[in-house]
Amino acid sequence: MRRFWGFVIKEFFHIFRDYRSLLILFGMPAVQLILFGYVITNEIKDAKIAIYDPSKDIVTRKITDKLLSSGYFLLERNLKSVSEVDLVFRHGNVKLVLIYESGFANKLDKFGKARLQIIGDASDPNTANILVNYASGIIANYLISINSEKVPMQIIPEVRMMYNGELKGVYMFVPGLMAMLLMLISALMTSLSITREKELGTMELLLVSPLRPAQIIIGKVFPYVFLAFINSCIILVLGNTVFGVPVQGSIILLLLESLLYICMALSLGILISSVTSSQQIAMMISLVALMLPTILLSGFIFPVENMPWILQVFCYAMPPKYFITIIKSIMLKGTGIIYVWHETSVLVGFTIFFLMLSVKKFNVRLS
Amino acid sequence: MRTVLFIIQKEFLQVFRNRSMLPIIFIVPIVQLIILVNAATFEMKNVRMSVVDLDLSTTSRKLSDKFRGSAFFNIRHASFSYHAAENEMKKGNIDLILNIPAGFEKDLIKENHAKIQFIINAINGQTAGLTNAYSTMILFDYNREFLIENLNPALLAGIRGIQTDYSYWFNPKLNYKTYMVPGILVLLVTIIGLLLSGMNIVREKEIGTIEQINVTPIKRIQFITGKLTPFWIIALFELAFGLGIGKLLFNIPIEGSLWLIFLSAAVYLFVILSFGLLISTVTNTQQQAMLVAFFFMVIFILMSGLFTSIESMPAWAQMLDRLNPLMYFIMIMRMVLLKGSGFTDISRYFWPLVIYAVCAVSLAIWRYRKVA
Numbered sequence: 001m002r003r004f005w006g007f008v009i010k011e012f013f014h015i016f017r018d019y020r021s022l023l024i025l026f027g028m029p030a031v032q033l034i035l036f037g038y039v040i041t042n043e044i045k046d047a048k049i050a051i052y053d054p055s056k057d058i059v060t061r062k063i064t065d066k067l068l069s070s071g072y073f074l075l076e077r078n079l080k081s082v083s084e085v086d087l088v089f090r091h092g093n094v095k096l097v098l099i100y101e102s103g104f105a106n107k108l109d110k111f112g113k114a115r116l117q118i119i120g121d122a123s124d125p126n127t128a129n130i131l132v133n134y135a136s137g138i139i140a141n142y143l144i145s146i147n148s149e150k151v152p153m154q155i156i157p158e159v160r161m162m163y164n165g166e167l168k169g170v171y172m173f174v175p176g177l178m179a180m181l182l183m184l185i186s187a188l189m190t191s192l193s194i195t196r197e198k199e200l201g202t203m204e205l206l207l208v209s210p211l212r213p214a215q216i217i218i219g220k221v222f223p224y225v226f227l228a229f230i231n232s233c234i235i236l237v238l239g240n241t242v243f244g245v246p247v248q249g250s251i252i253l254l255l256l257e258s259l260l261y262i263c264m265a266l267s268l269g270i271l272i273s274s275v276t277s278s279q280q281i282a283m284m285i286s287l288v289a290l291m292l293p294t295i296l297l298s299g300f301i302f303p304v305e306n307m308p309w310i311l312q313v314f315c316y317a318m319p320p321k322y323f324i325t326i327i328k329s330i331m332l333k334g335t336g337i338i339y340v341w342h343e344t345s346v347l348v349g350f351t352i353f354f355l356m357l358s359v360k361k362f363n364v365r366l367s
Numbered sequence: 368m369r370t371v372l373f374i375i376q377k378e379f380l381q382v383f384r385n386r387s388m389l390p391i392i393f394i395v396p397i398v399q400l401i402i403l404v405n406a407a408t409f410e411m412k413n414v415r416m417s418v419v420d421l422d423l424s425t426t427s428r429k430l431s432d433k434f435r436g437s438a439f440f441n442i443r444h445a446s447f448s449y450h451a452a453e454n455e456m457k458k459g460n461i462d463l464i465l466n467i468p469a470g471f472e473k474d475l476i477k478e479n480h481a482k483i484q485f486i487i488n489a490i491n492g493q494t495a496g497l498t499n500a501y502s503t504m505i506l507f508d509y510n511r512e513f514l515i516e517n518l519n520p521a522l523l524a525g526i527r528g529i530q531t532d533y534s535y536w537f538n539p540k541l542n543y544k545t546y547m548v549p550g551i552l553v554l555l556v557t558i559i560g561l562l563l564s565g566m567n568i569v570r571e572k573e574i575g576t577i578e579q580i581n582v583t584p585i586k587r588i589q590f591i592t593g594k595l596t597p598f599w600i601i602a603l604f605e606l607a608f609g610l611g612i613g614k615l616l617f618n619i620p621i622e623g624s625l626w627l628i629f630l631s632a633a634v635y636l637f638v639i640l641s642f643g644l645l646i647s648t649v650t651n652t653q654q655q656a657m658l659v660a661f662f663f664m665v666i667f668i669l670m671s672g673l674f675t676s677i678e679s680m681p682a683w684a685q686m687l688d689r690l691n692p693l694m695y696f697i698m699i700m701r702m703v704l705l706k707g708s709g710f711t712d713i714s715r716y717f718w719p720l721v722i723y724a725v726c727a728v729s730l731a732i733w734r735y736r737k738v739a
Contacts, residue, residue, distance in 0.1 A: 018651075018652070018655060020650070020655055020659075021654065021655050021658050024658045024659060024662050025658065027662075028662055028665075031662075031666070032665060032666075032669075035666065035669055035670070036669075038681060038684070039669075039670065039680050039681065039684040044676060044678070044679050045678075045679050046678060046679065047676075047678060047679075048678070085536075089536060089537070089706065090706055090707070090708055090712060091708075091712060095678075108529070112528065113528050113529070113530060114529050114530070115529070115530045115531075115532065116529050116530070116531050116532070117531070117532045117533075117534070118531060118532070118533050118534075119533075119534050119535070119536055120533070120534075120535050120536070121536055121537065122535035122536055122537055122538035122539065122541055123536075123537040123538055123545075123546065123701060123702075123705040123706050124546055124676070124701075125535070125538055125541040125542065125543050125546055126543065126546070127676055128535055128538075128541065129541055130493075130496075130497070132533055132535075133497070133500045134500075136531055136533075137500060137503070139529060139531060140507065143528065143529060153475050153476065153479055153480070153510075153513065153514060153517065153518070154479070154480045154481075154510060155430075155475065155480070155481055155482075155483060155506055155509070155510050155513075156480055156481070156482050156483075157482075157483055157484070157485055157502070157503055157506050158482055158483070158484045158485070159484075159485045159487065159499055159503075160484065160485070160486045160487070161487055161489035161495055161499075162456065162486055162487060162488050162489055163488060163489055163490050164489040164490050164492060164495070165489065167489055167492030167493075167495055167496060168492060169492055169493075171490055171492070172490060172491050172492065184661065188657070189654070192653070192654045192657065193654065196652070196653070196654065199573075199574070200573070200574075276387070279566075279570075279653045279654070280388070280566050280570065280653065281385075281387050281388060281391065283562070283566070283653070283657050284388070284391045284395075284562065285391070287558070287562065287657075287661070292399055292403060292554075293402075293403075296403050296406045296407060297402075297403075297406055301407075301674055302406055302407055302408060303491060303494055305413050305414075305415065305462075306408050306411060306412060306413070307405065307406050307408065308405055311402065311405050311406050314402065315406075325459060328459075328490055329457070329459065332490050333457050335457050335458075339457055339458055339459075
């Protein structure tokens with residue numbers, strides 16, 4: 001046992017001596033959290049619009065005012081003719097064009113109907129869709145306000161936003177960020193640190209030492225469990241103090257689940273390192289095959305339910321998806337283990353599966 | 368010149384000799400392109416919902432039928448207890464609860480207005496906003512139909528309406544894939560380019576072969592050129608390959624000139640590859656190089672406007688984003704491919720890239736020292 005601890009301490013020295021990596025390792029969660037909290041929002045505001053308004057009467061001015069005061073839109077320019085639409089889109093800034101028909105207020109009064117055209121720049125379909133929705137919502141509200149005395153029998157919807165009343169983006173990103181960074185540190189760093197010994201030839205020295213292979217592997221990954229755990233604490237504390245992301249449920253359960261996820265990622269890292277012989281390949285596998293799916297197939301940014309079913313099947317094979325669901329449940333919904341036991345057991349299953357596979361693949365002899 | 372050619376030949380040999388590296392460079396990114404493009408969708412369908420109908424009248428039943436008939440909603444659960452529905456939301460089985468209180472129909476006819484509730488799971492703020500918009504739209508539609516059925520036409524005529532027509536230019540069907548393919552392609556080319564170049568020199572340092580090059584009479588500029596060119600060719604080839612796949616499988620429009628795309632790509636790759644080589648020269652181990660590369664890559668990617676729009680970032684972040692090469696290239700790709708923008712349209716994104724490329728290459732050459 002004393003030999004083993006000696007080995008672990010050596011590994012710690014290796015890591016702490018490399019202050020540059022350490023700085024990045026601990027700086028990364030902070031920088032990324034700030035990025036997510038302040039910079040990356042998927043809400044849209046101040047979208048530039050252009051307006052073609054030949055009638056310029058009370059109603060069109062009122063509607064334009066309502067649109068511009070909503071905070072979603074900024075008037076970029078007034079068009080002089082319809083033919084300019086193509087030009088403003090192609091130049092790239094304007095996202096939405098509004099075209100009133102001429103004599104707008106007049107027609108509305110006389111015939112009870114006037115026409116309005118909304119054109120979105122759908123080369124970015126998501127933004128276009130959302131902006132058109134916002135604009136038509138504002139116009140619908142305006143209509144209700146001018147008709148209010150006349151319309152009987154109205155159904156009034158009351159909307160309640162659960163768990164995230166202000167619709168903050170950080171609520172989504174804190175769980176995702178934890179899943180991503182823990183995966184990076186645990187899977188990637190361990191696989192690199194083990195293959196590094198192989199590449200430099202020092203693995204042979206370790207294998208002929210009286211340490212058993214299992215001890216070598218555990219000793220190698222132990223410091224990373226520690227680092228990853230500290231990192232997840234940093235994310236939680238920063239998320240809570242700076243951005244006010246709450247921890248509704250039990251913090252101990254949350255930390256235990258994180259530990260489970262870290263173990264899962266570590267066993268994946270061990271598996272990767274047992275099938276590769278060079279750092280470059282280990283890194284490529286981890287980064288290309290793990291990082292992008294962790295970001296895109298886990299419900300981190302894009303909701304899983306919206307994907308085609310065949311991809312949803314893929315998503316169910318992604319461990320981060322389960323972890324993100326667990327964290328969201330515990331942190332934001334305040335649920336206990338009864339609500340997440342299913343996901344938890346899947347994570348345990350993944351861990352055992354990866355470990356068994358790497359034990360099978362592990363070669364004590366190097367070529 | 369011959370010296371440079373030798374280095375180039377050596378690098379190519381090393382890449383192509385490595386059996387496990389080849390599929391990672393060429394096949395994995397393409398597979399990812401195909402999978403990820405399908406995953407990256409904000410398009411909403413199948414919002415899982417629960418209906419709590421305590422009124423049980425014709426009107427309330429027709430209202431929930433309206434939701435059942437819509438393509439956006441998928442009624443997964445119905446109950447007479449709000450708590451049961453909320454529990455389903457806690458379990459993560461549904462994202463929207465439509466709560467129709469008892470006496471809904473009576474209120475609507477007698478009191479002239481009635482209330483219902485939408486309870487939305489708002490952890491993902493954006494989907495929550497859209498869910499709200501869609502369900503309100505369905506409700507208003509239903510309300511209008513209800514009025515037409517129950518009201519005399521004379522009263523209806525007094526209601527003023529604005530007829531809004533929508534059109535979506537450049538992509539009338541709001542196909543999200545055509546938007547994502549160019550962006551994800553840039554992403555994959557960037558990742559491969561940055562990793563190949565970022566790990567390259569530091570690997571030679573780690574296994575010690577850098578010493579052998581340092582004692583040769585090769586000049587710094589020759590060395591960097593020799594290291595850069597093979598990856599530059601590989602990455603350009605990969606871009607072409609990916610564009611071909613995008614055209615064949617996703618039928619992405621190529622409105623503008625391909626020459627313009629490749630001209631910009633050529634400049635852009637100089638930036639990325641020299642940045643990679645720069646990382647490689649300042650680090651000591653591959654692990655370090657990888658961490659540094661990853662750190663910058665994540666920031667570049669997240670701020671590039673690939674997944675979220677740049678306009679909604681705060682002003683200081685938009686200023687900072689001018690340092691982000693990825694942002695320029697993704698903009699150029701989308702503008703040229705999807706809208707057919709010409710050189711004058713993209714010039715304000717193109718010239719910064721050129722300046723960036725010149726700086727990055729000179730920095731990489733300057734920073735490389737022929738000492739161990």
